Amino acid sequence: MTTLSIDDAAWASPWRRRRVGEKVLLSLALLLTALLLPPWPGCVAVALVSVFAIVGPARIRPSLLATVLVAPLTFLLLGTLPVAVHFGGDGWGIGPLRFTAEGLATAAGLFAHGIAGTLAMMVLATTTPMIDLLTWLRGLRLPDVLLEIASLTYRLLFLLLATTLAVRSAQRARLGDEASPRRRWAALAATTGTIILRTWDRAARLQHGLEGRGYEESLTTLAPVRHRSWPFVALSAAGVSGVWLLSLAAA
Structure with missing residues (x-):
């Protein structure tokens, strides 16, 4: 958060x-x-x-x-x-x-x-924002491979965080504050597995979307004039x- x-x-x-x-x-x-x-x-x-x-x-x-x-x-x-x-x-x-x-x-x-x-x-x-920093680094002629790895890692971290918050919110709505410690530990184990699977699925869809756009070397973005x-x-x-x-x- x-x-x-x-x-x-x-x-x-x-x-x-x-x-x-x-x-x-x-x-x-x-x-x-x-x-x-x-x-x-x-x-x-x-x-x-x-x-x-x-x-x-x-x-x-x-x-x-x-x-x-x-x-x-x-x-x-x-x-x-x-x-x-x-x-x-x-x-x-x-x-x-x-x-x-x-x-x-x-x-x-x-x-x-x-x-x-x-x-x-x-x-x-x-x-x-990270996108501005990456765009600035691209202007310094850093290799596109390094910038793309950094960009994808950053996006995947946000993807993991968003999935965790969504699953956590659903868990709290289901259990409330009355669940026993044993049930909470069981829910935590199930939540961890759900987060990993959902994040993996969304990351795979991100990859398919990039392939559908014809992604090969770099994904350039337009930088605002400052x-x-x-x-x-x-x-x-x-x-x-x-x-x-x-x-x-x-x-």
Whole structure:
């Protein structure tokens, strides 16, 4: 459901009308800034600029951004936990679990770099539909085979997700909230098999449709004409430069 929400938000965002290259440039500049600058104040500034761009000019709902960040935050917390905690030795803690100031500082730095980089990539993900990104990559002369594999994989993921939501909705309408745990597990097993079979059938029909259209090498689409926005480029450069100046001033 989150994937569908991100795609819907990207299609509805005012930044969808901007050139993909400009958004890629902004997102990559923020990402490199988050990787190269220290956690304070560099990564914090990158995170603030990214959040402002997403919920401000791009008009993405803050609740959607918070929902999208749940999975990356969980991954970052699990990844930094072994850095912050160790067994035995010096430090303070509970039982064999020990903490040190150096370990906590390192873990906090890694977490700051990770969340800042994630927010920088969210600037692109929440404002650019996948079809626009693939069309832009085709303009860079990437091999059609790679683009078609990426496009079909993306469409099949949506197909799987749509089938799962439809089957899940039908299951809830049938069982309600009164089913026993045993019945729920049995329904879950049957649902899994149904989802796989229905997804396979719809994927096969997608393949037959492509063959009926005479598909051989690539499936090109018409890209809308988007003019370069120098004010957007200037504001993006000013935002990234401001983060660097702030970090250098604090050093």
